[in-house]
Structures are given as C-alpha cells and as structure tokens.
Amino acid sequence: MDAATVNDLPDLSLFDTFPKLLQLHARNHPDEVALRVKDLGIWHSLNWREYQTRVKTFALGLHHFGIGRGAVVALIGDNRPDWVCGEIAAHAVGAMSLGMYRDALDEELAFLITYSGARAVFAEDEEQVDKLLALGDRIGTVKLIVYSDPRGMRKHTDPRLISVTELMHHGDAVASEYPALYDELVAATKGEDVAVLCTTSGTTANPKLAMLPAGRIIRHCASYLGVDPKGPRDEYVSVLPLPWIMEQVYVLGKALLSRMTVNFVEETETMMSDFREVGPTFVLFAPRVWEQIAADVRARIMDASPLKRRLYDYGMKLGLDALDKGKRSWLADLLLFKALRDRLGFTNLRSAATGGAALGPETFRFFMAMGVPLRQLYGQTETLGAYTIHAAGDVNFDTVGKPFDSAVEVKIDNPDHNGVGEIVTRHPNMFAGYFGTEAASADLRDGWMHTGDAGYFDKSGHLVVIDRIKDIATTSLGDRFSPQYIENKLKFSPYVAEAVILGDQREHLAAMICIRFPIVSKWAEKNRISFTTYTDLASRPEVYEMIRCEVETVNKTLPDAQRIRKFLLLYKELDADDGELTRTRKVRRSVIAEKYGTIIDAIYGGRPSIDVDTTIAYQDGTKQRIRTVLKVVDLAPGDTAPAFPKRAA
Structure with a gap:
C-alpha cells in the first residue's frame, strides 16, 4: 500500500486500522521517535520501526496461543508502551481490546472479564497479576496472562502466566516459520470490525462496553485534527487512564494519524516534574487534574514571602482584568505568568484541553489568564469521545464550544421555554452498539445519541452543558x-x-x-x-x-x-x-x-x-x-x- 495523503493524513480508505497505520509509519518514517517512556530516571525512546517490531512480535505471540478473530484481550496497568503495543497487537490478530482501570477492585475486574469473555490479559506488574490470580475460577475464560515487570513474579506458578519476553520469543519463532504471516494478518484487518471495547462512566451501575470500530475512531480523529491540528513535531504526555475514551483518542487515534510523539511518565508522583522535562506542545487533563494544579499553585503561594504573595495577587488581578477585556497583560506575564508556566512545564504549550466532566469557570479563568491556551471538550464514550471544542480565539468559560464540523449534528430535544432540553447528537462515526446486549442501546434512537445531559445553545451558537438531567x-x-x-x-x-x-x-x-x-x-x-x-x-x-x-x-x-x-x-x-x-x-x-x-x-x-x-x-x-x-x-x-x-x- 502506498501512502496517498490528503491534508497530510494517510488515505483513510486504505489505512483504516491501527496496525495498518503503524505499518505505514514504520516503513516511511522508521527512525522518527514515536514513543518515549521514563524508567529509573532515564528517558527511553522507541522509533516507529521499533514500535512496529514490538507490536509484530506481540501479535504473533498471541497468534501462537490461539488468540485471534473475535477474542477479547484485556489490559490493565499504568500508561506504558507495552499497553499500547499489546492493544494494537490484539487488533492485528483480529481481537478486541478492553482497557481496565489500574485501580479497579476485584468485583469490577471480575465483572469486566467475565462479561466480555476475555481470553488474554496484559497485566503490567505483580500488583495487577495478584489481583487477577486472586479471582481464581471467577475469571475462567482467561487462558493467558502476560506481565511486563518480572519483579516479584518468581513466587507464582500459575500456568497461565507468561512474561512479555517469553511472549516475544514465541512471536519470533512464528515469524521465522511464517515470515509473511504478520503482513497477512494486518491486511485482513477491517476498519468496520470492532477493535475497542470501551467502558462507559457507570455513574449508576456497572459500566457498559461500547463497541468501537477502528475505522470510525480513525475517521473521527481526522475530523478532530481539522479543528485542533497536530503533527510530527508535537509532544504529548499521556497521564490520564488509557481505558478512558479520550486517552484512546490521543495515544492511539490522533498519534497514529499525526505522528505526534507520545510520552509516558515514570510514576504518578513524578508526573509534573516529568511533564516539565518533556515540555509538551499539547496537554489533555481531566478537570480534577486542572483543579489540583490550581490548588497546588495557590498552596505554594501561601508558603511564599509577603513580597511574593503581593506580586502574585497583583499579577493575577492584572491577568484576570485583561482576560475580561479579551486581552493579555504583558506586565502580568513579566511579573508572574512566564515563570509560572515554566515551573509547571507549560512553556511550549500550543494547545490544551479539558474534558470528561465540567471544569469550573474560576479554574478555567485562572489558566487562561496565565496564558495556557485551554479549551473545553464535550462528548461521550459512545460518540468516540469529544465532538465539540472551543475554536482558538473563541473561548467561553461557560460553554463547551461548537461541533467539530458539519458532519457532527447536535440539537436540543424537547426544549423548554428557555431553550433548555436534552442534548442529542449524531455523526457518521459513532459506536456500533453495546457489547453483549441489545436492550442497553436504548440511548441510541433513530441514529441519535441521547446523552442524558441538559443543555442549550447560547446566542453565539456555543453549546452550554448544565448537568445530567437526572441530577x-x-x-x-x-x-x-x-x-x-x-x-x-x-x-x-x-x-x-x-x-x-x-x-x-x-x-x-x-x-x-x-x-x-x-x-x-x-x-x-x-x-x-x-x-x-x-x-x-x-x-x-x-x-x-x-x-x-x-x-x-x-x-x-x-x-x-x-x-x-x-x-x-x-x-x-x-x-x-x-x-x-x-x-x-x-x-x-x-x-x-x-x-x-x-x-x-x-x-x-x-x-x-x-x-x-x-x-x-x-x-x-x-x-x-x-x-x-x-x-x-x-x-x-x-x-x-x-x-x-x-x-x-
């Protein structure tokens, strides 16, 4: 397949799955850095060729153990290259991936694994392996557990356990015997096949599993790139949980389309220091993270000298006053914000986003005054993540912006006299239904996704999300x-x-x-x-x-x-x-x-x-x-x- 491109993106009619996109970049940009991870204080890089090689051996190793089309491969652990490689490898053999939150408890894991019928699990380390083994016969569908970190694993004798290194040895053996097999497997993948099972929020009960075909994720990410462009020179730090739909969109969809570099921090505790070392050009944080950063800044100011506290208060006042007038204060930047952005690792930011829940206007104003180009996203798992965003220069703290493009339709169902009603939406690349049940698809009616959120459009056409209707x-x-x-x-x-x-x-x-x-x-x-x-x-x-x-x-x-x-x-x-x-x-x-x-x-x-x-x-x-x-x-x-x-x- 040749790389025919439109607007610098691959031809999506040809490259409609993650393994196909990875194969393309490994061939055309083999030495370009694709992933970077910090381990024991040192940053290690994987270029596109190494990325492809690891995915290939993972995939052939899964093939060796009989994991193929229609199977479910679950993944649990921290955000790491092996998670991403394991997920794409599952897609390459025709399986579906299911991300599980690393802090999920026994009951949650048992439900997700048994409900999905997962046959293999990529578990990062001893902590996650112990959780799985403690479930015993409750996860009887699991035939293979692959771990990446061997520390503490010698005590285990469960026959399902295998290290990543052993999995790759099996993959190399398969590649030696059948050199063309991986290419054949990748060529057989189809964009309309379900690739990702993504958990919904589950605010009222156990989460549902939204079925997401890879081709739809890729096409939707292409629409997203149209309003928030990314490219090979962009640096992204992956800190939000990989099971979340938006992290899937950035680490897999947008990264494989735009070739932006994805960085993984060493530990949650070192996130901000690692973040500063990378100096990313783009960041996506959940509201709770933005709130925590704002709180930490204000807490540090409490410990500062009286002079620094006065400078902070004066700089914030200048910045917020200028923001209210649609401007930036050069004096506030000089006194406060330039140093603050550098301390937080925000110096190189060209784009920043928040999504997953509402971010309070005061927190939003805080970062905008600082000079962080923050924009609000809105979407659901079923809609493959976000489908509205603020345009650059058109940010309103009380709204979530406008739809990506004309293909995304959003309307207010049964509005009251103030125009407030349920937000419903549709676009060509939504989910393919919920795994394992038809009844759970009641929110999808005549092609429209009923979000359960109350909202309205303001005079400028921005969507305002108030709250869950039931709340x-x-x-x-x-x-x-x-x-x-x-x-x-x-x-x-x-x-x-x-x-x-x-x-x-x-x-x-x-x-x-x-x-x-x-x-x-x-x-x-x-x-x-x-x-x-x-x-x-x-x-x-x-x-x-x-x-x-x-x-x-x-x-x-x-x-x-x-x-x-x-x-x-x-x-x-x-x-x-x-x-x-x-x-x-x-x-x-x-x-x-x-x-x-x-x-x-x-x-x-x-x-x-x-x-x-x-x-x-x-x-x-x-x-x-x-x-x-x-x-x-x-x-x-x-x-x-x-x-x-x-x-x-």
Whole structure:
C-alpha cells in the first residue's frame, strides 16, 4: 500500500486500522521517535520501526496461543508502551481490546472479564497479576496472562502466566516459520470490525462496553485534527487512564494519524516534574487534574514571602482584568505568568484541553489568564469521545464550544421555554452498539445519541452543558439548581477536594465537603494546629472556620435561592473504591444518598452535630473504626446576589 495523503493524513480508505497505520509509519518514517517512556530516571525512546517490531512480535505471540478473530484481550496497568503495543497487537490478530482501570477492585475486574469473555490479559506488574490470580475460577475464560515487570513474579506458578519476553520469543519463532504471516494478518484487518471495547462512566451501575470500530475512531480523529491540528513535531504526555475514551483518542487515534510523539511518565508522583522535562506542545487533563494544579499553585503561594504573595495577587488581578477585556497583560506575564508556566512545564504549550466532566469557570479563568491556551471538550464514550471544542480565539468559560464540523449534528430535544432540553447528537462515526446486549442501546434512537445531559445553545451558537438531567434538582420551594455547577465553584478553593450539593425537594441547599488533605494539613501546620488523621483534621474548629469563609465566598456569586445554607466536613474522602465516585471521578449521587442518608437527614433535621461511629476498609484489606462528631455549620442568609438565569446554573 502506498501512502496517498490528503491534508497530510494517510488515505483513510486504505489505512483504516491501527496496525495498518503503524505499518505505514514504520516503513516511511522508521527512525522518527514515536514513543518515549521514563524508567529509573532515564528517558527511553522507541522509533516507529521499533514500535512496529514490538507490536509484530506481540501479535504473533498471541497468534501462537490461539488468540485471534473475535477474542477479547484485556489490559490493565499504568500508561506504558507495552499497553499500547499489546492493544494494537490484539487488533492485528483480529481481537478486541478492553482497557481496565489500574485501580479497579476485584468485583469490577471480575465483572469486566467475565462479561466480555476475555481470553488474554496484559497485566503490567505483580500488583495487577495478584489481583487477577486472586479471582481464581471467577475469571475462567482467561487462558493467558502476560506481565511486563518480572519483579516479584518468581513466587507464582500459575500456568497461565507468561512474561512479555517469553511472549516475544514465541512471536519470533512464528515469524521465522511464517515470515509473511504478520503482513497477512494486518491486511485482513477491517476498519468496520470492532477493535475497542470501551467502558462507559457507570455513574449508576456497572459500566457498559461500547463497541468501537477502528475505522470510525480513525475517521473521527481526522475530523478532530481539522479543528485542533497536530503533527510530527508535537509532544504529548499521556497521564490520564488509557481505558478512558479520550486517552484512546490521543495515544492511539490522533498519534497514529499525526505522528505526534507520545510520552509516558515514570510514576504518578513524578508526573509534573516529568511533564516539565518533556515540555509538551499539547496537554489533555481531566478537570480534577486542572483543579489540583490550581490548588497546588495557590498552596505554594501561601508558603511564599509577603513580597511574593503581593506580586502574585497583583499579577493575577492584572491577568484576570485583561482576560475580561479579551486581552493579555504583558506586565502580568513579566511579573508572574512566564515563570509560572515554566515551573509547571507549560512553556511550549500550543494547545490544551479539558474534558470528561465540567471544569469550573474560576479554574478555567485562572489558566487562561496565565496564558495556557485551554479549551473545553464535550462528548461521550459512545460518540468516540469529544465532538465539540472551543475554536482558538473563541473561548467561553461557560460553554463547551461548537461541533467539530458539519458532519457532527447536535440539537436540543424537547426544549423548554428557555431553550433548555436534552442534548442529542449524531455523526457518521459513532459506536456500533453495546457489547453483549441489545436492550442497553436504548440511548441510541433513530441514529441519535441521547446523552442524558441538559443543555442549550447560547446566542453565539456555543453549546452550554448544565448537568445530567437526572441530577438537576428542584427545592421544595420550586427553585431549580445544578449541583455540579455549585460543586465546581467550591472546588476552585485549594482547600476543597470534593463537594456534594444537597437540596432536591428540600427547603434549602446544603453541602457535604471533603477537605484537600495535603494542602489543609500544610495550612494547619503553618498555623500550629495539631492533628493526627484526616478525620481529626476535618473536625478541627479552625478548619471549619476556614472552609466557612470559602463557602461564603462562593455564596456571594450565587443567586439567593441557590446559596448553601448548611455544610459539614465529611470524616473521609470520597473514593472510587467505595463506589462513591466513578473511575473518572464523577460523583455517584445515588450511592451518596444511600450511604450517607442518615447524615443527610440529620442535616435537614436541624441537628447542630451528628455522631458518627463507622468502619472504613482500605484497599489493602485493613479496616479502621472511626468515631467522631460532625459539626453542621448553619450559614446565615446574606445579601441577595444578582440573579442568574436559572438555565445557566
């Protein structure tokens, strides 16, 4: 196959699968760096030829073990080149890949593996292998477990276990006996065959598995590149979980189309330092990461000298004032932002994005004022990720931009008198249905994907996403509000990690707040406040008073009916392992309502404090009994803020 290109992209009618694109680049750009990974402090690069060779031997190794068309190959671990190689190798033999979150618990893994019927699993290291082996006969479909890191593996004797090195030896043996086999396997792959099984968010139950054909991913990524171009000189750092649809889009789809270099950090703890070493030209972070970075910046300023704090405050004021006028402040850049971008690794950024959930306007403004070219994305797993984005120079903090191109149709279904209704969409490259069931495809009607999100179009044609329709709440007095909107405002505070807004069918709004422990603990130490644990710190009156100030600051920006009247600080952080959050950090409101029902009733019952005696389980199996008293802070109503249109909240 020759590389016929249109707009510098391969001919998508010929190169319609990931193995075909990889084969093309290995032939035409063999020595160009494709992947880079940091290990033991040293960056190691794989060029396109080495990338192709590793995928080929993986694929032929899978073929040796009878993994082929129609099979499912699962993958679990950190973002690493072997994950990507294993995924493309699965596609090369006609199998489907299924990414599983590295921190998934036993029940989640058992469900995904048995439901999909996965026959092979790429597991990065001992931690992941131990999880799989502990499931025993519950994952009886699994015949092969491939691990990359051999440390700690000598104690295991399970016959299903094999190292990546052994897998490659088998692959090399197959290649020696049948030299043309890999090329034949790749040529047999088809763009309309399902290649990726991608888990949905699962905010209410077990996730569904969206079936994504490779050709549709590739064509949709080509549309995406039309509004956010990338090329061989671009550097991307992969830090979001690879099972997430948007990381699949960037690390596989867009990288294999544009040949941008994908970098993998050494550890989660070294992410920002590794990020700075790369100096990427593009970054995609989930809202929780942008919120954490903003919180860390503000926390560092607390430890700075009085002069530096004044310079920071002055620079931020200049930057935000200029941003409100659609401009940039050269003085703010000189005093603050240039050094700040360098410290964070943002110096070379030409494009930055956030997606997966709503990002609070205050956090958005913070980075835009800094000079980070941040844009909001919106989409779903079923739509192959994002399909709207802000155009450069047309960024509105309260919206998610416009559709990629004319092929993407978005409309508001059953709008009310304010134009608010359910967001529905369709485009030529959506998912092929849900794996294993027809009934679960009810959200797809007449070719239109019903997102379950409430939204409207503003006067400039931008799409505004309010919240999940089922989550939009109404007080007993008839005032509608979006919990997510208010929660995002609270999370701009460096001291607030998570918040859950209550008030549906109640007289007023209340909040359950989780403190951001690393920053609040630093604040406590600086103010000589003694504490032992998270629970102890969250119960301190000084912490309550500090959080009270943060809540009152948010209240001033809200209409009177949507202000928080009461709040308390939870005795623990919300955790995906406890089912309180999804793996992409979205609140599971039904779980919260059930699990903390007694506390919620006590808040609205007028009690000034709530006794808690409970046990929490940690991931390592240990348990801890917690006995504490939660103080309910009653905020006196303040002056009425200018009323916002109800549809915008």
